[in-house]
Every structure is written in structure tokens, then in C-alpha cells.
Amino acid sequence: MASASTSKYNSHSLENESIKRTSRDGVNRDLTEAVPRLPGETLITDKEVIYICPFNGPIKGRVYITNYRLYLRSLETDSALILDVPLGVISRIEKMGGATSRGENSYGLDITCKDMRNLRFALKQEGHSRRDMFEILTRYAFPLAHSLPLFAFLNEEKFNVDxxxxxxxxxxxxxxxxxxxxxxxxxxxxxxxxxxxxxxxxxxxxxxxxxxxxxxxxxxxxxxxxxxxxxxxxxxxxxxxxxxxxxxxxxxxxxxxxxxxxxxxxxxxxxxxxxxxxxxxxxxxxxxxxxxxxxxxxxxxxxxxxxxxxxxxxxxxxxxxxxxxxxxxxxxxxxxxxxxxxxxxxxxxxxxxxxxxxxxxxxxxxxxxxxxxxxxxxxxxxxxxxxxxxxxxxxxxxxxxxxxxxxxxxxxxxxxxxxxxxxxxxxxxxxADRSPIxxxxxxxxxxxxxxxxxxxxxxxxxxxxxxxxxxxxxxxxxxxxxxxxxxxxxxxxxxxxxxxxxxxxxxxxxxxxxxxxxxxxxxxxxxxxxxxxxxxxxIRWNPRIKQQQPNPVEQRYMELLTLLDEYIKRLEELQLANSAQLSDPPTSPSSPSHMMPHVQTHFL
Incomplete structure (x- = not known):
């Protein structure tokens, strides 16, 4: 039975999501890693920025750019914000403000996306930090304009179904x-x-x-x-x-x-x-x-x-x-x-x-x-x-x-x-050929x-x-x-x-x-x-708009799928432990109940 854990590309807002465990959509979600990466995905650069969140105001974070995604993690203790945006979603990248801009967070990048959202990042004016980020983003978000392959040709994911x-x-x-x-x-x-x-x-x-x-x-x-x-x-x-x-x-x-x-x-x-x-x-x-x-x-x-x-x-x-x-x-x-x-x-x-x-x-x-x-x-x-x-x-x-x-x-x-x-x-x-048909x-x-x-x-x-x-x-x-x-x-x-x-x-x-x-x-x-x-x-990106809630039966169905997935995983671990014990020479008589700990179920 497949996992019912939710991937990063789903319907609810990514605004307040924390990193999840390894999921079966092929994305490595190790909590110790700075950024989840697909097989074939490579990190290009990372930079400290201010994310101008339209809902919660400026948030200090670190942005990671790979050849597939833009990934932002909040550096503020009171915010667990994470943005995970495939670069293919980006429609337009514009520079915001100039060298003489004096307003707070007025210098940076404006990013227009194809999936009904925009992103805005403020950067420091010194050290060409904006120019570097602009050039890297432009290069990997629009690979055809830079004689680069689309990420699909670099993706090395493997699935059990073709x-x-x-x-x-x-x-x-x-x-x-x-x-x-x-x-x-x-x-x-x-x-x-x-x-x-x-x-x-x-x-x-x-x-x-x-x-x-x-x-x-x-x-x-x-x-x-x-x-x-x-x-x-x-x-x-x-x-x-x-x-x-x-x-x-x-x-x-x-x-x-x-x-x-x-x-x-x-x-x-x-x-x-x-x-x-x-x-x-x-x-x-x-x-x-x-x-x-x-x-x-x-x-x-x-x-x-x-x-x-x-x-x-x-x-x-x-x-x-x-x-x-x-x-x-x-x-x-x-x-x-x-x-x-x-x-x-x-x-x-x-x-x-x-x-x-x-x-x-x-x-x-x-x-x-x-x-x-x-x-x-x-x-x-x-x-x-x-x-x-x-x-x-x-x-x-x-x-x-x-x-x-x-x-x-x-x-x-x-x-x-x-x-x-x-x-x-x-x-x-x-x-003029672009259209949402x-x-x-x-x-x-x-x-x-x-x-x-x-x-x-x-x-x-x-x-x-x-x-x-x-x-x-x-x-x-x-x-x-x-x-x-x-x-x-x-x-x-x-x-x-x-x-x-x-x-x-x-x-x-x-x-x-x-x-x-x-x-x-x-x-x-x-x-x-x-x-x-x-x-x-x-309107999924707006945390203030209450999402259309799933039917309670559907919600319970998804919860049970998650639970079942956990039980299957636990059973596999126990079977491995059991086979390891069987391969060792026995030191004392043991019953099956000693070898297989009791697993409690919550289905009833």
C-alpha cells in the first residue's frame, strides 16, 4: 500500500510547511539536509535573503537554487516557513530597485510564477549579490535560452511503474x-x-x-x-x-x-x-x-x-x-x-x-x-x-x-x-502563444x-x-x-x-x-x-483563505492509509529482526512470542 504522505507539490499552501520525512514521490526529505534533492538534481548556489511574504511581512531566510528548484528556508526562530518552487514554474524574473534605492527591502528580485503566485526577495546592495542570483535563476529557469537541457533530461528518478x-x-x-x-x-x-x-x-x-x-x-x-x-x-x-x-x-x-x-x-x-x-x-x-x-x-x-x-x-x-x-x-x-x-x-x-x-x-x-x-x-x-x-x-x-x-x-x-x-x-x-487551455x-x-x-x-x-x-x-x-x-x-x-x-x-x-x-x-x-x-x-497560496475542507470520510480514509503504511513498515522491520534472530545460533529456548513483539493496532 502506498504512502498517503503529502508531497511538496500539493494543493495546500507551502507557506507554513516544515520539512517532511522521506516520501515516496522520490524526493529526499532528510531533516538534516539543507534542501531536498531529486536524483540528478544539483545545488548551484545559496544566499541569505529577505523574503517579502505578502501575508506575514519580511522574513529572513536562506535561499537555495538547484538546477530544478528554488528552495527557501526561514532563519527566524518564530517562523517555520519553507518555499519549494520548481524553476519551471517561473515565468518572469525582474530586478527590483536600483543602486540608489534607500527604502527598506526595496532592492532585490521580483519573480512571477505560472501557478498563480509571485515571489519577492530583498538582497543586500553591496557585493553584486542580486546580479549573481538574477543570472543563476535566469540561466536555470530558462535553460532553452542558455543552450541548457530542461531538467526532465537530467532527472534520474526511478519508479516501480513505467x-x-x-x-x-x-x-x-x-x-x-x-x-x-x-x-x-x-x-x-x-x-x-x-x-x-x-x-x-x-x-x-x-x-x-x-x-x-x-x-x-x-x-x-x-x-x-x-x-x-x-x-x-x-x-x-x-x-x-x-x-x-x-x-x-x-x-x-x-x-x-x-x-x-x-x-x-x-x-x-x-x-x-x-x-x-x-x-x-x-x-x-x-x-x-x-x-x-x-x-x-x-x-x-x-x-x-x-x-x-x-x-x-x-x-x-x-x-x-x-x-x-x-x-x-x-x-x-x-x-x-x-x-x-x-x-x-x-x-x-x-x-x-x-x-x-x-x-x-x-x-x-x-x-x-x-x-x-x-x-x-x-x-x-x-x-x-x-x-x-x-x-x-x-x-x-x-x-x-x-x-x-x-x-x-x-x-x-x-x-x-x-x-x-x-x-x-x-x-x-x-x-502571444501562451494560453491556459x-x-x-x-x-x-x-x-x-x-x-x-x-x-x-x-x-x-x-x-x-x-x-x-x-x-x-x-x-x-x-x-x-x-x-x-x-x-x-x-x-x-x-x-x-x-x-x-x-x-x-x-x-x-x-x-x-x-x-x-x-x-x-x-x-x-x-x-x-x-x-x-x-x-x-x-487561492491555495493564501493562508488567510480557508481551504475547501475535504469530506470527513475522505480525511479519515487518508489517515488510515498513512497508519496502514506505518504498520507495513513496522512489520517489515520486525520481519528483518526476526530473520536476523533465526540466523543466529539460539542461546536459550524461545517462543515465537519472544521473537515477535506484540504490535498494537488502532483500527477498531
Missing amino acids: GWTVYNPVEEYRRQGLPNHHWRITFINKCYELCDTYPALLVVPYRASDDDLRRVATFRSRNRIPVLSWIHPENKTVIVRCSQPLVGMSGKRNKDDEKYLDVIRETNKQISKLTIYDARPSVNAVANKATGGGYESDDAYHNAELFFLDIHNIHVMRESLKKVKDIVYPNVEESHWLSSLESTHWLEHIKLVLTGAIQVADKVASGKSSVLVHCSDGWDRTAQLTSLAMLMLDSFYRSIEGFEILVQKEWISFGHKFASRIGHGDKNHTD FLQFIDCVWQMSKQFPTAFEFNEQFLIIILDHLYSCRFGTFLFNCESARERQKVTERTVSLWSLINSNKEKFKNPFYTKEIHRVLYPVASMRHLELWVNYY
């Missing part, structure tokens, strides 16, 4: 009953020649030849042709994903593309039209014609019905999250909380994404029509909609390993641009788990650790923009998978209320009255 084996596309499609008489697996993209941002293995209509696929690819943005994501086990309707058609201002048509969509419609012998959900607002879809894109018009696609879902683009989402950060860190203004939250429009965007996914799921569950989903390029809003709809329709994806497969399949293998959206190891914090998806999953507390095998901590390591660069799971780039960099050979950490300690991430229901379709309520801000994620 997370890279979790997702096998052939096995996952076989689980769905594919290939069948209407759908086939094609290796046309084996060398990523058809589409460099798609996976090597694709599922396409049986009646479409590889030559047909090549012709369709010329009419879809980035060659991202319509391919199958999921098939309903009974009514055989499907969810298909792709990018926008290249219609342009002149209203171009492509007979191969039109025929291909008709073939998709006919795979389950449906008489009704193929339903196309375009994730964009209609105004944006029309505007995209000016850059060569567009949407499927009624004139060209007679057997298709098009609906716009009004989900805004990556730039709108980025600005919305910035506003959320402004209202949650460092201070929460209680008197204007509701109006401030409303002004961010964050929950409004969550609502639109969930509403769109519900429409996709409902259409497929009804058996009336297969569904094609796209946005502009088919790697942001499209991934949100297909993966959430699949989560609603297929209970397998609500298990821990099923969810990992869903993320690997719909996000990682189908080319969500993690490197561009997160900016791993990149110093360009103003990059994957965070938004995880938020939607959390909203669903709140409404269906028994439907998911995983708990909130599971979602939070995924988000923490989305940024940390400790694992190779979310690195690079697409499968072809990961293969070139040999990511599965040279890095550790996040699923190795999670699956070697599964008990910690299990929901004790989980009830497996195979055929249950989940339809969350996507109204503003039923959506809430995820306090345990967005």
Missing part, C-alpha cells in the same frame, strides 16, 4: 472495438509526412483510401484531416476531430473533402445530417476566411449541419486568467469578491466549454448523428471538447489510468502545443467531479499534481508541441513520465467515494449557479 507504457494507441482503439467494417487503422502518417502535428497512427473511414486522405489534407489547416477520436459502443456514432477547411475569401471548395465528410456520415448508416460543431464564435470563423481559413458552408456540404459554440480564442483565455490572478493573489478583496470574479469572465468561459462538450456528448449518445469537431487548427478548443465529451460518455476515462490515456491521446498525441502554450524553459513571457480543461474536469462525487476514481489532488507538473519540467510528459518532436528528442527514452510517479503511489490519488458505473453518461449542469472558482487550486 508511465510511458500507459498509452498504447492500438490497444486503446481495440478497447473501443476498432478496427471494424467501417473504420480502419492507417499508418499513412507513420513518418509524420501527411501531418507533422498528428500522431503516427490514425483511424479513418474504411472506404477512404490513403490517396483520398492526402487530397483531403490539402484542404484542411495544417493538414489536420478529420480522424476518429471515439466510437459509441452501441449506436456506432462517432466523434471526429480536425482543423478548419481552407475556404478563404473566395469560398473555395474541395470535392474530396465534401465526399470524405459524407463517407464519415454514412459509417453508421445514419440518414440524418452529419453534425459539425465549430468551437469558435461565428464572427471569428468568418474573420478567419481573410487568412485562408473558414467553415463548412451549407452550399458545399449538403449533408452536414453546422453549429458555432462561441468559445473564445487563446488570447481571450490568457487575459481572463490574468484577471483571475489579479483578484486572488496576494489579497482577496472580500467586499467586492463576486463582482471581481464576474469581471474576469473565467467561469463564463468554463461554462461555454462545458456547454459545448455536453452538446457533443448528447448528440452522440442519442445515436441521431455522428459529430465532427474543430476550431481553427484543431489543437486547443477541439481537444477540450472531444476529451470532455469522451469523459462524459465513457466511464473508462473516469478511472485513474483511463484519464491518463485520455490526456495522452486527445492532448499529447494529437498535438496540443504544450511547449508554446506553457513556455517550458523559455524566457519570452510575453509570447489545458488548465481550463482540468478546471472543467474538477467542476464535473464536484457535481458527480462518486463518478471519478481520482481525487482533487490527482488533478492538482497534473497541473503542478505541467509547469515543473520534472517529467517529459508535457514537453514539446507534438509527437514527432518528442520522437526526435527521444523523450520516452531520456525522461521519466508523470504517470510513473502517480501510478507508483495510486492510493494517494484515489477518491474513496468512487463507484464504478459502466454505462452511465454524465451531463453536468453548465449554468453559472452551479459553477464555482476552484479555491484549492487558484
